[in-house]
Amino acid sequence: MSRHVLLVARAVTHHGGEATVRRLAVDVAAVVGAPVVACFLDGAAPSLHDALDAAADAGATEVLLVATHLPPDRYLDTWLRRAHADWAAGRRNPPPTSVALPLAEQPALVTAVVAAVGGPVTPLTGRPGPFRAAAWTAVPRHRHHVLVCRGPRCTAYGANDVAGALTGRLAAHGLGDDDVLVTSTGCLFPCSIGPVVVVHPDDSWYPHVDVGLAVRIVDEHLCGAGPLDGRPPRAGGTGDFADAAQVDRAED
Numbered sequence: 001m002s003r004h005v006l007l008v009a010r011a012v013t014h015h016g017g018e019a020t021v022r023r024l025a026v027d028v029a030a031v032v033g034a035p036v037v038a039c040f041l042d043g044a045a046p047s048l049h050d051a052l053d054a055a056a057d058a059g060a061t062e063v064l065l066v067a068t069h070l071p072p073d074r075y076l077d078t079w080l081r082r083a084h085a086d087w088a089a090g091r092r093n094p095p096p097t098s099v100a101l102p103l104a105e106q107p108a109l110v111t112a113v114v115a116a117v118g119g120p121v122t123p124l125t126g127r128p129g130p131f132r133a134a135a136w137t138a139v140p141r142h143r144h145h146v147l148v149c150r151g152p153r154c155t156a157y158g159a160n161d162v163a164g165a166l167t168g169r170l171a172a173h174g175l176g177d178d179d180v181l182v183t184s185t186g187c188l189f190p191c192s193i194g195p196v197v198v199v200h201p202d203d204s205w206y207p208h209v210d211v212g213l214a215v216r217i218v219d220e221h222l223c224g225a226g227p228l229d230g231r232p233p234r235a236g237g238t239g240d241f242a243d244a245a246q247v248d249r250a251e252d
């Protein structure tokens with residue numbers, strides 16, 4: 001029997017924690033003697049879907065999901081179940097999968113906090129200057145603002161690759177934040193037609209974005225003549241895009 005453990009975290013709401021989760025996976029693997037991998041419900045790679053695929057392709061006969069957050073994240077707890085159900089529905093013979101008790105309910109957490117309280121400390125020496133710096137009062141002067149949804153469903157559908165393609169292509173054109181400001185977001189609502197990318201001020205909502213379309217958005221919309229043909233703006237709440245969003249929210 002081959003049991004694979006996935007530490008499932010979020011990156012959209014917990015910036016900069018990815019490396020810690022990856023390091024934790026390595027350390028836990030050394031103790032439990034089984035494959036342990038860090039993955040993300042949103043905002044970072046690998047996605048939960050990709051990690052489940054990798055475990056199944058590697059011959060896992062059982063998968064254990066560990067929601068890796070303190071305190072417990074209700075969004076993560078809910079959506080890792082939904083994301084797993086979506087993945088299993090599209091996979092032949094998915095391995096049985098379980099979810100562990102929340103970390104906050106593990107007795108060993110007390111031991112860890114006691115060790116932190118009694119362990120080495122580092123004096124805080126920061127200055128308040130950066131907190132109130134004038135630079136943080138200036139409104140950016142970019143001409144386009146691109147929102148890249150990296151919520152749980154868009155992440156499952158490939159938003160990590162889309163975000164990388166967008167920023168890489170913009171860099172290839174020599175464009176920075178003062179030209180095109182790219183912001184990763186949480187769920188923007190029309191999840192079922194994700195990955196979703198929005199370009200403002202044109203109010204252009206692009207559904208089903210893949211790497212190829214991301215490159216075209218940069219080349220033809222942001223550096224070219226404007227919104228792509230066949231990818232209309234929101235159009236006042238009518239049309240396929242708006243209809244799909246309505247259906248999706250009704251399911252929640």
Ligand code: FES
Pocket residue numbers: 149150151152153154155186187188189190191192194195196
């Ligand atoms: S997760 Fe992207 S629109 Fe909901």
